[in-house]
Amino acid sequence: MERLWDVKPDAQFKQRLGKTAAELEQSRTNDDCPEIWELDNGDVAIVGRDVTERFSDRLPTGLSIGADERLVVIPGKMLRAAKPDISDV
Numbered sequence: 001m002e003r004l005w006d007v008k009p010d011a012q013f014k015q016r017l018g019k020t021a022a023e024l025e026q027s028r029t030n031d032d033c034p035e036i037w038e039l040d041n042g043d044v045a046i047v048g049r050d051v052t053e054r055f056s057d058r059l060p061t062g063l064s065i066g067a068d069e070r071l072v073v074i075p076g077k078m079l080r081a082a083k084p085d086i087s088d089v
Contacts (some may be wrong), residue, residue: 011039018082026075034074036082048072 017036021027026034035047052071065071 008039008041008043011041011043013045014038014040015085017085018078021075021078024026024077024081026078034078036074036078037081038085044072046072048074 015038017038018024021033021035022029034045035045035050036045037045039045049072050070051073052065052069055071056065059065
């Protein structure tokens with residue numbers, strides 16, 4: 001079955017949303033930091049800790065993770081710091 005949305009493999013990284021993890025005092029290094037990036041097609045890329053296996057036994061009703069998907073977690077502080085960079089449209 002064709003998906004209504006899928007990743008565009010030719011999308012380019014446009015801009016970081018919010019601040020770096022180091023700026024938010026959420027990391028001591030730049031080598032393993034969570035990130036939020038807007039792509040040039042408007043999609044958003046998230047780099048976070050893969051917790052798919054650790055959370056799989058307690059997903060809420062209605063939440064499923066596809067075979068080609070992963071559940072990632074980033075600091076809440078990082079998402080809140082990105083709010084001014086996220087457009088309403």
